[in-house]
Amino acid sequence: MRVVEVTEATGPDGVHLGERPEPDGDGILVAVRAAGLSFPDLLRSRGEYQDKVKPPYVIGQEFAGEVIRAPAGSDFKAGDRVAGMTGGTGSAAERLIADPGHLVKLPGRLSFEQGAGALFNYETAIVALEVRGRLKAGEVVLAHGAAGGTGTAVIQVAKAVGARVIAVVSSDEKAETARQAGADDVVRSDGAWKDEALALTDGRGVDLVFDPVGGDRMLDTIRALAYGGRWVIIGFTGGSIPQVPTNRLLLKNVEVAGSYLGGYVKQVPDGRARLIARVDELLRAGAIAPVIGATFSMDQGAEALREMSERRARGKVVVRIP
Numbered sequence: 001m002r003v004v005e006v007t008e009a010t011g012p013d014g015v016h017l018g019e020r021p022e023p024d025g026d027g028i029l030v031a032v033r034a035a036g037l038s039f040p041d042l043l044r045s046r047g048e049y050q051d052k053v054k055p056p057y058v059i060g061q062e063f064a065g066e067v068i069r070a071p072a073g074s075d076f077k078a079g080d081r082v083a084g085m086t087g088g089t090g091s092a093a094e095r096l097i098a099d100p101g102h103l104v105k106l107p108g109r110l111s112f113e114q115g116a117g118a119l120f121n122y123e124t125a126i127v128a129l130e131v132r133g134r135l136k137a138g139e140v141v142l143a144h145g146a147a148g149g150t151g152t153a154v155i156q157v158a159k160a161v162g163a164r165v166i167a168v169v170s171s172d173e174k175a176e177t178a179r180q181a182g183a184d185d186v187v188r189s190d191g192a193w194k195d196e197a198l199a200l201t202d203g204r205g206v207d208l209v210f211d212p213v214g215g216d217r218m219l220d221t222i223r224a225l226a227y228g229g230r231w232v233i234i235g236f237t238g239g240s241i242p243q244v245p246t247n248r249l250l251l252k253n254v255e256v257a258g259s260y261l262g263g264y265v266k267q268v269p270d271g272r273a274r275l276i277a278r279v280d281e282l283l284r285a286g287a288i289a290p291v292i293g294a295t296f297s298m299d300q301g302a303e304a305l306r307e308m309s310e311r312r313a314r315g316k317v318v319v320r321i322p
Contacts, residue, residue, distance in 0.1 A: 003058045004035070004092035004301035004319060009047035012305040015059060017298055020093065027097040028076055029068040030084070032321045034295075035092040036062035036116035038149055039212075039237060042308045044089070051262055053089055059301060060091030060319065063098075064106055064115025074100050081106040083115035091116075092301065092319050101273065104280045110289060117290035117316030118283065120261070121153035123275040124234065128210055128259040129157055130278075133232045137162025139207035142197055142224055144189070144217065145237060147174030149316040152181035152291040154210050160287040163208075166200055168193050170311075177314040181291050194220035205229060218242035222254060230255045291315035298322070 001022050008014040023029065041059055043049040064083045070076040084103040090096060106115040129135040141158045145151045146167030158165050159182045166185045167178035175186045185200050187193040197206055205226035211217075215238025221231060231254060249256060265271040282288045293315035296304040300319075307313045 001094040002298055004298055005058050006045050006055045008055050009045065011046045012302040012309055014045060014055065015302040015305060017301065023095055023097045025097050026071065028070045028074065028100055028103065030063070030065045030082060030096055030098050031068050032063045032065040032091065032094060032096060033112035034064050034116035034321060035060040035319045036120065037304055037308070037317045037319065038120050039235065039308055042305050045305055051088055058090045058093050061086050061088050062116050062120050063091040063096065064112040064118070076100060076103065083118040085119045092298070092321070094321055102276065104276060104283060107283055113292045113295060113318045113320070114290040116318050117149055117292065119279055121150045121316065122157060122279050122282065122288060124150050124261045125153040125157040126275055126278050127261050127264050128232045128234055129154065129161065129208070131264065132257040132259040133208045133230050135161050135163055135208055140164045140166065140201055141208045141210060142166045142168065142206040143210045144168045144213045146183060147177040147314050149313070150212060152177065152315050155181040155183050156288045160282055166197050166206065174314055177291060177293070194224045197224045208232060213238040214242050215240050218244065222248050225252060225254050228253045230257060232257045232259050234259045292318055295320055
């Protein structure tokens, strides 16, 4: 069967179309129709992610497709449309063996491409907002990087909780994507976004900042927070890791929380089950619908990662699997 694989840890240039044997083993056999890519896939292809994988390996950790066979007693059967996650890699393949504990049934209203973005980004958003950020209805969230796959998921999860969302984006096209995802207000990262966020909250500031960017936005992020606000950090796509002036945290009683999905599911015994159940609840309620940006064929795997590397990605980046 065909796969999209990393043959050397050189980023997108090391990604190629390859061949692997058909999967054989216990679990649920799925015919993959789409594989979702996220920023960790790009970092992993460079050998820069926390959980390193030695090449060669198949890219992707999200997928959607149809069940070919399922063991007796499972909640799935042949023909079911499903969305799922792998253990970190291996989703960009024509077939795979899925863990039933990492699967949800895909509602008919969503395409396979949307299904390929239904888990990782939303689980990331749930841990950041609901677990680490303790978000409540009526609060205001400022979301950096709001037009990407994770950012659009954050917007929808925050709205499902009952929060107001101010999205921070870098272009008019990304502003349109954030609004499509459900953002209440949109501000530009190349403008006076901190002042605009304060104005939108009548000078009070926001209750929670979702920050996958880091870099030189750090001081204005703290300034944009309300007294007692929470700054939830999930990564550093801006490149540099800021050194936090703790006196500024002290003055406003600001909390800083790290949020790492991989660490959560490793350290919390039933963490994955909780997240799968929450995503399934949101899917059934119609509260989430992944925003799909660029789609690529299997022989364009390198281009799919470049979409993220060159900061062009809006919504979820997906590889279609015939």
